[in-house]
Amino acid sequence: MLEQLGRKEDVLPYTGKAGNVRKKIIWMISFSVCLIGFIVILSFILSNDNLRVNNASKNLMPSFKYLFGTDWLGRDMFTRTMKGLRLSLAVGVFATVISVTVATLLGTVAAIFGKKIDEIISWFIELFIGMPHLIFMILICYIVGGGIQGIVISVAMTHWTSLARVVRAEVLQIKSAEYIQISQSYGKSVWYIARKHVMPSVFPQIMIGSFLMFPHVILHEASLTFLGFGLSPQTPAVGIILSEAMSHLSTGQWWLILFPGILLILVAKSFDNIGEQLRILLDPTSSNE
Amino acid sequence: MALMGENLGVYYKKDQWIFKNINIKVSPGEVLGLSGYSGCGKTTLARILAGYILPQAGRVSVDTKHLIQKKFRPVQLIYQHPEKAINPLWKMENVLTETYTPSQDILDAFGIRDDWRKRWPIELSGGELQRFCIVRALNPNTRYIIADEMTTMLDAITQAKILHVFLDICQSRKIGVIVVSHEKSLLHRICDRVYKVGQLC
Numbered sequence: 001m002l003e004q005l006g007r008k009e010d011v012l013p014y015t016g017k018a019g020n021v022r023k024k025i026i027w028m029i030s031f032s033v034c035l036i037g038f039i040v041i042l043s044f045i046l047s048n049d050n051l052r053v054n055n056a057s058k059n060l061m062p063s064f065k066y067l068f069g070t071d072w073l074g075r076d077m078f079t080r081t082m083k084g085l086r087l088s089l090a091v092g093v094f095a096t097v098i099s100v101t102v103a104t105l106l107g108t109v110a111a112i113f114g115k116k117i118d119e120i121i122s123w124f125i126e127l128f129i130g131m132p133h134l135i136f137m138i139l140i141c142y143i144v145g146g147g148i149q150g151i152v153i154s155v156a157m158t159h160w161t162s163l164a165r166v167v168r169a170e171v172l173q174i175k176s177a178e179y180i181q182i183s184q185s186y187g188k189s190v191w192y193i194a195r196k197h198v199m200p201s202v203f204p205q206i207m208i209g210s211f212l213m214f215p216h217v218i219l220h221e222a223s224l225t226f227l228g229f230g231l232s233p234q235t236p237a238v239g240i241i242l243s244e245a246m247s248h249l250s251t252g253q254w255w256l257i258l259f260p261g262i263l264l265i266l267v268a269k270s271f272d273n274i275g276e277q278l279r280i281l282l283d284p285t286s287s288n289e
Numbered sequence: 290m291a292l293m294g295e296n297l298g299v300y301y302k303k304d305q306w307i308f309k310n311i312n313i314k315v316s317p318g319e320v321l322g323l324s325g326y327s328g329c330g331k332t333t334l335a336r337i338l339a340g341y342i343l344p345q346a347g348r349v350s351v352d353t354k355h356l357i358q359k360k361f362r363p364v365q366l367i368y369q370h371p372e373k374a375i376n377p378l379w380k381m382e383n384v385l386t387e388t389y390t391p392s393q394d395i396l397d398a399f400g401i402r403d404d405w406r407k408r409w410p411i412e413l414s415g416g417e418l419q420r421f422c423i424v425r426a427l428n429p430n431t432r433y434i435i436a437d438e439m440t441t442m443l444d445a446i447t448q449a450k451i452l453h454v455f456l457d458i459c460q461s462r463k464i465g466v467i468v469v470s471h472e473k474s475l476l477h478r479i480c481d482r483v484y485k486v487g488q489l490c
Contacts, residue, residue: 178368179376181341186388186428187361200378 025277032270036089039267043086050076051083051236062255069255072248081260083236085267091152092218098156099217100163100210107167108202111175121168128161137220141229148231151224155217163209170202204282211275215268222264238264290352291316292364292433292465294338298346299330307333309346313484315433315465320456322480323469329486331469332369335437338467339366351432361388365426369438371418375410382406384421391424398454399424416443416451423455433465441470452479 054074062069068077110121128136140154174180174197183193225231225239233240238260245256291314298309307330315321325331337344340356349356351363368374375384385391385406399420405413413421419439426434436455440448456479459466470476476483 177376178370178373182366182368182374183387185339185341185362185365187359188387197376201376 029277032273043082046079050079068259080236084238091221095152095155095217099160103160103163107164110168111171125161208275208279214271294349296347297344299344317463317465320466320480322476322483325486335435339364363432365431366435367439371422389428435467437469
C-alpha cells in the first residue's frame with residue numbers, strides 16, 4: 001500500500017531542526033548530574049585527616065592548597081563542604097523517597113476509594129499544608145528527639161502534601177478516561193489497568209515531583225541543622241557549617257560562608273534543573289521536538 | 290439470540306427520566322439505526338446496551354444472558370472521539386493489540402498502514418485513529434457492536450468507505466450492529482430498521 005501511494009517520504013521520522021531542543025536538554029541534564037556526581041565522588045576521596053584540628057593553619061584565606069580556606073580550628077573548608085553536601089544529599093534522598101512513597105500511596109487511595117476517604121485524606125493534606133513548614137519541622141524534630149532520624153522524619157512528614165495532591169488529581173482525571181472504560185470492557189483486570197494505563201501517565205509526575213521536591217528537602221534540612229536541631233557540631237553538615245560561620249563573619253572570614261552557601265544553592269538548583277528538563281523531555285506533546 | 294434491552298429507563302437526577310420503557314432488540318447480522326435529537330439519550334442508551342452504565346429500570350441481556358463485567362464483553366462500543374478512546378501514551382501498535390492481534394486482511398481492508406503502528410496517537414489524524422478503534426472492537430469474541438456517531442467526524446468519501454468495510458465484516462461474521470447517528474439519510478441507507486429515541490422529548 002505504501003509503495004502504491006508513493007508517499008514514503010511523508011512517513012520518515014522527524015528531521016531537521018528537531019532534536020536541537022532535545023540535545024540542549026540532555027546537555028543540561030548531564031551537566032547537573034556531573035556536578036552532583038563530582039561532589040559525591042570528591043566527598044569520598046577527600047581524607048578525614050583534613051577535618052582534624054590543626055593549629056598551624058588557622059583562619060587561612062582561600063588558596064591553592066586550601067581552596068575554600070580554613071576555619072578557626074584549622075579545618076579544611078573544602079573537605080568539610082564536600083562531606084557536608086554528601087550528608088545533605090543522603091538525608092535528602094532518604095527523606096524524598098519517604099515523602100514520595102507517602103504521597104503516591106495517599107494520592108492514589110484518595111482518588112480511588114470513594115468520597116469519604118478522599119475527604120479524610122484531603123483534610124489531612126490541607127492540615128499539613130496549612131502549617132508553616134519550618135515550625136512544623138522543628139516541632140516534629142523536637143518530638144522525635146533530634147539526630148539524623150529526627151531530620152529525616154520531620155522533612156519527610158512535611159513535604160509529601162503537594163505531590164499527593166498532584167497524584168490525586170492525576171489519578172482522578174485518568175480514572176474516568178474513555179480508554180480506561182474501554183479497557184474494562186475488554187475484561188482487563190484492575191491490576192492490568194493500573195500498571196498499563198494509570199502508572200505510565202502518573203509516573204512522570206511522580207518522578208518530576210520528587211526531583212523538584214529534592215531541593216526543598218535539602219534546603220530545609222540545611223535550615224534545620226543551621227538552627228541547631230539534630231546534628232552534633234563536629235558533623236560536617238552544610239547547615240552547621242553555615243551557622244558556625246555566622247559568628248565568624250564579623251571578623252571578616254567571608255570564605256567560611258560564601259563557598260559552602262554557593263555550593264548548596266548550586267546543588268539544589270541542579271536537582272531543580274534535572275526535574276524541570278525531564279518534565280519537558282517526557283511530555284508527549286513535546287517529545288519529538 | 291439477540292441483544293435485548295427490556296423496559297429500559299434511566300435518569301441522572303432522581304425521577305428526572307431521560308427515557309423510560311424502551312424496548313430494543315438487535316439480532317445477529319442485523320443493522321439497527323438509532324436516531325433522535327441532540328440530548329435525547331442516544332449515547333446514554335448506547336452506553337447502557339454496551340454495559341458501561343446500569344439502567345435504573347429494566348435489563349439488558351445478550352443472547353439471553355446478563356453481561357458479565359469482569360470478562361470480555363461481547364457488546365463493544367465504538368466512541369465518537371477516537372482521540373479520547375486511545376491512551377495518548379501508548380504506541381499505536383499496543384493500542385491495536387490490546388485485546389487480540391488483528392489479521393493483515395482486516396488491517397488492509399481499513400487501510401491501516403504498517404508504519405502507523407510505530408507512531409504515537411497524536412501523530413495520526415482523527416480518521417486514522419478511528420480505524421484503529423474499529424479494528425480493535427472487531428475482536429473474534431465480539432457479537433454486537435454499537436457505533437456511536439462513529440463516522441461523524443470523517444468526510445463523506447472516507448465515511449462511505451469505512452462504513453462499507455465495517456458493515457461487510459459485520460455481515461460476514463454475523464455481528465449485530467447498532468448505528469447511532471443523527472443523519473437520517475445515512476441511517477436509512479445502511480440500516481435494516483431505524484429506532485427513534487425519545488419521541489416524547
